[in-house]
Amino acid sequence: MGKPTGFMEIKREKGKERDPLKRLSDWNEYAAPLSDEALSRQGARCMDCATPFCHMGMDINAFTSGCPIYNLIPEWNDLVYRGQWKEALDRLMKTNNFPEFTGRVCPAPCEGSCTLAISDPAVSIKNIERAIIDKGFENGWITPRIPEKRTGKKIAIIGSGPAGLASADQLNQAGHSVTVYERADRPGGLLTYGIPNMKLDKEVVARRIRLLTQEGIDFVTNTEVGKDVTREELQEQYDAVILCTGAQKQRNLVIEGREAKGIHFAMNYLTTTTKSMLDSNFKDGQYIDAKGKDVIVIGGGDTGADCVATALRQGCRSVVQFGKHPQLPTERTSDNMWPEYPQVFNLEYAYEEAQAKFGDDPREYSIQTKKIVADENGNLKELHTIQMEKLVDESGRYTFNEIPGTEKVWPAQLVFIAIGFEGPEQPVLEQLGVETKNNKVAAAYGKYTTNVEGVFAAGDARRGQSLIVWAIHEGREVAKQVDHYLMGATVLP
Numbered sequence: 001m002g003k004p005t006g007f008m009e010i011k012r013e014k015g016k017e018r019d020p021l022k023r024l025s026d027w028n029e030y031a032a033p034l035s036d037e038a039l040s041r042q043g044a045r046c047m048d049c050a051t052p053f054c055h056m057g058m059d060i061n062a063f064t065s066g067c068p069i070y071n072l073i074p075e076w077n078d079l080v081y082r083g084q085w086k087e088a089l090d091r092l093m094k095t096n097n098f099p100e101f102t103g104r105v106c107p108a109p110c111e112g113s114c115t116l117a118i119s120d121p122a123v124s125i126k127n128i129e130r131a132i133i134d135k136g137f138e139n140g141w142i143t144p145r146i147p148e149k150r151t152g153k154k155i156a157i158i159g160s161g162p163a164g165l166a167s168a169d170q171l172n173q174a175g176h177s178v179t180v181y182e183r184a185d186r187p188g189g190l191l192t193y194g195i196p197n198m199k200l201d202k203e204v205v206a207r208r209i210r211l212l213t214q215e216g217i218d219f220v221t222n223t224e225v226g227k228d229v230t231r232e233e234l235q236e237q238y239d240a241v242i243l244c245t246g247a248q249k250q251r252n253l254v255i256e257g258r259e260a261k262g263i264h265f266a267m268n269y270l271t272t273t274t275k276s277m278l279d280s281n282f283k284d285g286q287y288i289d290a291k292g293k294d295v296i297v298i299g300g301g302d303t304g305a306d307c308v309a310t311a312l313r314q315g316c317r318s319v320v321q322f323g324k325h326p327q328l329p330t331e332r333t334s335d336n337m338w339p340e341y342p343q344v345f346n347l348e349y350a351y352e353e354a355q356a357k358f359g360d361d362p363r364e365y366s367i368q369t370k371k372i373v374a375d376e377n378g379n380l381k382e383l384h385t386i387q388m389e390k391l392v393d394e395s396g397r398y399t400f401n402e403i404p405g406t407e408k409v410w411p412a413q414l415v416f417i418a419i420g421f422e423g424p425e426q427p428v429l430e431q432l433g434v435e436t437k438n439n440k441v442a443a444a445y446g447k448y449t450t451n452v453e454g455v456f457a458a459g460d461a462r463r464g465q466s467l468i469v470w471a472i473h474e475g476r477e478v479a480k481q482v483d484h485y486l487m488g489a490t491v492l493p
């Protein structure tokens, strides 16, 4: 612990963010790291509290507390305080394959369970993490680690999101020959097509893919396993298979008027926008355009927020986001105590931008869409809504009741459905004969084995839509199991 009194003397500094109005005119990342001096001061705030709740990594009341990959946070906080950046990088890379992703877009459950957060704002862990890895790349400290020996074992990984990439990285380092299949034209999963560029620059993802390729991993894109590659081909060519296909089956809105023209799934919107940006800087016109339109996003979560930020950059006339739940409190309540993930109101980047542009937070709470109305040409015209009251019944279950007299009509020409995901897509699972349970691939946590010999599963496909940091955790853990399965023991951490 560098500065024993740091937590008493130094205040938390928020990471730098570009001006909300100015950043709407481009697609560059909205967040930037603090200066080295500021980061060193922030590192000094860490109390090295002996029981580091910040890296306990477990779910409490359905939300994550602490870092799921058990990052050695107090150690690198101290090293950054002392200016020993290279040593901090070495400690960080021991537990996290891709800190450049988590340091940018992880919701930082570590900070929610930071011991200092009992009485003061938490240590700026995520900003420090990002700065360590960015410095590693800037200074050329990150170089390809090409394995000296190969085991002769071949592994196919299906899906190139963070779970697939983490397991590929680990197994390649163990000397196995790894091929990653991806049906999209670019690897990265939701890191590439899902999370918008202003949150995570696609060059940051591409840089990591280049590095993994130099280290010996083979990426096969535009190839859907189950369609372009069969179960028999996989069995013939590989000693083990890992399913990391994500949970991208989108939940539909079953409602009167759903067939109106101008209603899209959020993921189609986000994916086509990013693809068009990467392919042609939007010159190909192959994206859904919100310019000059009244946009409504149905669904109050993060995917919806990313749609709001995208529509703002395209120059929408107005944007509103409907959420089913009431607004969160500004402070923790008695049923959400430390070290649980704080369920408190936050002005995320997209909402800050909408407020700067239109003067208002775009979120509407406790609202339910009753029907959608189209004009005589079938084009979306308006949404009819009602306000809801959230109640808790005797068994502790939540119910939602309509409040009579709160009906409202909202004009809209574009609607995005962002009400969640229903689990992994079926075709590949059916082809491989893999069983599912509760809309997830049936594979026990810690073992990752499916009902098919030699086929493993990890990430969102196994646990349901989650977080990048959990996908990295599962990618690392499944790699250990596969290494053990192939070699009778494992060398992996």
Ligand SMILES: Cc1cc2nc3c(=O)[nH]c(=O)nc-3n(C[C@H](O)[C@H](O)[C@H](O)COP(=O)(O)OP(=O)(O)OC[C@H]3O[C@@H](n4cnc5c(N)ncnc54)[C@H](O)[C@@H]3O)c2cc1C
Pocket (backbone or CB within 6 Å): 105, 106, 107, 158, 159, 160, 161, 162, 163, 164, 165, 181, 182, 183, 184, 188, 189, 190, 191, 194, 195, 199, 223, 224, 225, 226, 244, 245, 246, 247, 248, 270, 302, 303, 306, 425, 428, 458, 459, 460, 461, 465, 466, 467, 468, 469, 471
């Ligand atoms: C819009 C959006 C924003 C998000 N923002 C954040 C965030 O800010 N922070 C955070 O921590 N988490 C975020 N998440 C969640 C996070 O992205 C996921 O939890 C994580 O990407 C899951 O990783 P994965 O590797 O399991 O699957 P995915 O990232 O979903 O990757 C699965 C890949 O498998 C491929 N695939 C599927 N079937 C086949 C097949 N048959 N053959 C070949 N390839 C196939 C898919 O094309 C895809 O590329 C967000 C999710 C969404 C939808």
Ligand code: SF4
Pocket (backbone or CB within 6 Å): 066, 067, 068, 069, 071, 073, 102, 103, 106, 107, 108, 109, 110, 111, 125, 126, 129, 469
């Ligand atoms: S990966 Fe996420 S939870 Fe872990 S230290 Fe980084 S920001 Fe915190």
